[in-house]
Amino acid sequence: MQPHAAELRAWLRGKFPALTDPDNMVQESLARVWQAHETGPVQSPKALLFTTARNLALDELRRRQVVTFDPVAEIADLPVYEDAPTAADQAAKNQELEILTKAIQSLPDRCRQVLTLRKIYGLPQKEIAARLGIAEHTVEAQVATGMRKCAVFLARFGLP
Missing domain, CATH: 1.10.10.10 (Winged helix-like DNA-binding domain superfamily/Winged helix DNA-binding domain)
Incomplete structure (x- = not known):
């Protein structure tokens, strides 16, 4: 599998230029193909390697689109924060x-x-x-x- 690593890295960079760490993607793909090989024989290891890498790349890109983190300095800046009285405060005020x-x-x-x-x-x-x-x-x-x-x-x- 190791001989295909350089080719896979080049293919990932060309096909998915937005990937942040194609080397990590190659290592993860190699590890997964190796795990698959341990459970039984693999018919076409190179095809499995490239398919695994493609799926991992797509997953990473999909995750980036769905989850964006905006740092918030103060909880009061959140749009869901309400400065309204709590139910306990309102009940106490009603009682008073x-x-x-x-x-x-x-x-x-x-x-x-x-x-x-x-x-x-x-x-x-x-x-x-x-x-x-x-x-x-x-x-x-x-x-x-x-x-x-x-x-x-x-x-x-x-x-x-």
């Missing part, structure tokens, strides 16, 4: 929102109305006072009272 809702619902009616209009809807104190027919100072006091009571309610659950 539920507790906050209960805290607001536990307030007296007037205090709950004032706090909701001011903190949730963002209305100015003057507009809240006009809408509810109370003094601006009362709006300010009710917001402070509502915030303090909500903080106490949330503290019972270990929330800030």
Whole structure:
């Protein structure tokens, strides 16, 4: 088989110029033909050698087309990376929102109305006072009272 190595190398370089290491391909082909010879007689060793080399070359070229590796410096650069909250984070946030809702619902009616209009809807104190027919100072006091009571309610659950 060794006498055919130079001819095989030249044939591979001519037929598959894109091969990176034709010498390695020749050695692998020789090894495979030798293994085939150990299992039984080979009718045409030269034909088997060239066919094996051709198949190995085609496999290498096929692999190069299918698999391309692009080095990525940062995981955040990957297109599949999402900076979205995890399911556990979302569940915790939902639970905190539920507790906050209960805290607001536990307030007296007037205090709950004032706090909701001011903190949730963002209305100015003057507009809240006009809408509810109370003094601006009362709006300010009710917001402070509502915030303090909500903080106490949330503290019972270990929330800030």
